[in-house]
Amino acid sequence: MPHNHEWLARIKAVEREHSAMRLAADHLLEAAQADPSLIRGDLRRRDIVHAAAGLDGTYVIRLFAEFETGLRQYCETTRASHPPMRDLVNGVAAMCGVPDDRRDNVHLVRAYRNSLVHEREEEVEVVPINVARGYLCTFFSFLPPRW
């Protein structure tokens, strides 16, 4: 039987992975700056710069994917439909008594995730990964302990 805490731990684990990759990317950039011969094959320094610059966004996408998977798993126990994410968040918030401000925080992360995935033109608020993790875990904590 799925446990609420397991999903919180999975979301947190993504943030820890991000921390490891951030450290690795920063070290690689620093080392490549000092010794360009470290970069081999088709790789260019700018590829590493781009990867490092996009790392936070990449991990916000993964963070949100983990959150969405957990939320859909919960919903599948109560209904068979596959609603869009906005409706899913609103539906679960209504069902589990999530306060409006906590629900809106998740929509902030969702909007930022969408802007990263779909490259939308409109300006959205950037949500740092540790803030995104806090918003998503807090929302998730309103779900029942087990389902």
Next chain:
Amino acid sequence: MAGQGLIQRGYAVTVSHPGEGEGPYRVSYAQRSLQNGDRQGGNGEAKDFLASVLFRDEGVSVTWEAPPVGPEVSREAFEQDARDRVSLLRDWMTRLRALVTTVEQYATELGWATRRIDKKMEDSQIGKHEAPALLLQEGAHRVLLEPVGRSAPGVEGVVDLYLMPAYDDIASLYYYDGRWNLHYIFPGTTGAATTREAPAKPLTRDTLREVLDQMKKDAA
């Protein structure tokens, strides 16, 4: 050695422990290629192997509930592997349970309610296993003491303290010099960007109180 390398690559290993008691540990080996598919061999037998490992005064005994079959890895190699995994897990659980018990006692004395939960973990040398974690609650404040890993460079155990439900990092506990050390950016600390870099204090009821009180202030 070669046999244990094959086990490492070819099997997903899960170790279950007897909790606080002295019963046997169970070590199960599931062939990786069969994990998501047909788990039955051609002769109808399950492909998982299951060992029971018991610590006694006279030594460690391994018996098989479902013995290994096949020529790739000898039974002796599986038995040595099971002993090694259980030995590591036993040491880790000893350190961790002592910490959980200590924090549970301190927290209770400080007026916090506590509840033990199990956390699923995976360790490259042990395999999958469960480890104890501790939830602490006082009023609206919830804190989780959660094991992170059995080892890291220079330490024999890492456990984090989180503010829940947001899972914000509060402090870290590292086991070295034969004891658990509390790393926390106490007010006035300079030059530490992370809890790991912060100077350590021994874990005592007073240092735990200091961390919890500061956390409540920050959360207010």
